[in-house]
Amino acid sequence: MALPKSQLQRSTEYWFDDGNIILQVESTQFRLIKSVLSMHSNVFRDMFTLPLPNDEPTVEGSPVVVLSGDTSRDWKLFLGAMYPKRLMDELPSLELITAILRLSKKYDCPVFRQDCIQRLKSDFPTKLSLYDESDDSWSFQEEDDMFMPILALAKEIGLHSILPTLYCIMLTMERETYLPIVLDVEDTRFSTADRLACTLGIVNLLRLQSETTMAWLSLDAQSSSIPAKSCIQGSMCVAAVKKIILDLAEAHHPDIYVLDIWVDEWGTDLCRACRKKAKEVYKTGRKTCWNKLPGAFGLSNWDVLESLDLE
Template identity: 40%
Template sequence: MSTSEPPLKRQRTDDENQCSVILRSKDFWFDDGNVILQVQSTQFRLSKSVLAMHSPVFRDMFSLPLPPEEPLVEGCPVVVLFGDTSEDWEYLLRAIFPKECFHDGADSAPSVPDLCAVLRLSKKYDIAGFRKRCVKLLKTTFPSSLEQLDDVVGFQWRGLSVKVDADTAEVCVQIINLAREVGLYSVLPSAFYTILHWQHGESGRQDKHIANLEHKEDQFKYLKACNTIIRCYEATPLVWLSSQSGISWDGCLHHLQCSAQRKALLLELLSAPDQVLGFLDEWNDEWDQKMCALCAEKAKPVYETTRIKCWEKLPEYFGLDDWDTLRKMDFE
């Protein structure tokens, strides 16, 4: 519990008075509240029972008797929460006292700042229901299975989605930083790959965001992965275009024409290296028009088999542990 600030011996300056102003939250100051939480310079008047219902941390805190002669504000004890931000608490309280909630579907999907704030605080204060919901949303948005990845359309999946109001690469950087902070490692490979995927077709626009990765090693690992994938394209699903693929084209109806088309397509993709970075994309049906039906029939299984291998190798590209280890390392 906090204590009232004792009188000072000297007169405050204008700057000091400005910094010391305590503001009441406009949205979360309830007249029937019986505890005041102070975060930075903002006070929230809330109900002990509501906080205790969601958080065993607060339940245990409120079970302790007040110290003798504890000063009160409007009859309420004041709890000062150090290390938190008032902005994060605004997000959390919107979830506890929702005008809307994290429902399924794009129309009511949480924004990334909402999701980050609620997960960060629900983990710290053991608000299990909100924590599990945030983890589910993140693991669905950045999956650890190829089947889930194939369901993606932008950032929207079949049942759940995350609202993206900012640059996609910057959003992924925020998620990677959050995952490192809270210990949700299984989302990292898909988050890194999503940056690659959106670089696919938006050449050179993502490097500026990589500098915002809080772990310098992540910056290095990302750039190394880009170079490795582009340089070793024959280890990606594009191996079907390589003369070293080992694919037998026996029976091709138009051997010279199909061979020339494959070479032209390979040169087209390699001339824009960012195209190679979308190496987990599903087969492009437009490629069927660049060869005879028999060649397409032989190429597709090679593409899909290699794509599955690349998915299993995805964490390795970014210097991470394998999928099973990452899942076991998750805090939940």
């Protein structure tokens, strides 16, 4: 249903005197230039090759195209990327990335979309080597409680390959924030599917790390890594392992170490040979954990997830 003229407002930032097309989003009108829209968007390029109906509404001689299903806020952010006011901008906000990904998918703007997708993929990679090369910084402005919006965005735009790393970071690096939400079934901030994936992930990752990265803590005679064959401390190294096991067991919630690097404190009381053996087991197990990370959350393997990404 068309809005009354009295309810329409012109954008104060994106109403160009030389514009030749008006996009109406909700109650806001943007007067833009067809050639610029066509340069960035295949959808608009194709749209503008078609003749406009004779009864097409106009404002100051420019045809008006009503875009349903979009928000004026998303379009304002999107146009900010299309018409940058600065040569080099600071890190984009998550809100800007979200708006660009929504609209660049709908209006087929591949360059904008690919840039934002690469940012998310660099932050939540599918390769362990890339994860290890990343630092603590993000490719967008860091915000409080930002991982749940990213999770929702990934599902909305079909970016499946970032989900395993994202889930795992939420349950490890950000466990103080997200673990209580996962465990509280009355908290509606998690969808049923996400809560199920995370609950499944907690159980599977704890089991997986006990069989891989933390297998050096096993005191089973047949599978024990410690004492190593060339151990020079014998029972002292075994006692050190028992102490580590007790220390880890005292935690209110067991820690998940599948993405962490080796913790030097673990090897403090081990002899050189046992410490080397434990680190080897941990390093090898970490690779195994990474390969099995998607399955821990009930997802397909890395290759399948990448093939499902809608890029």
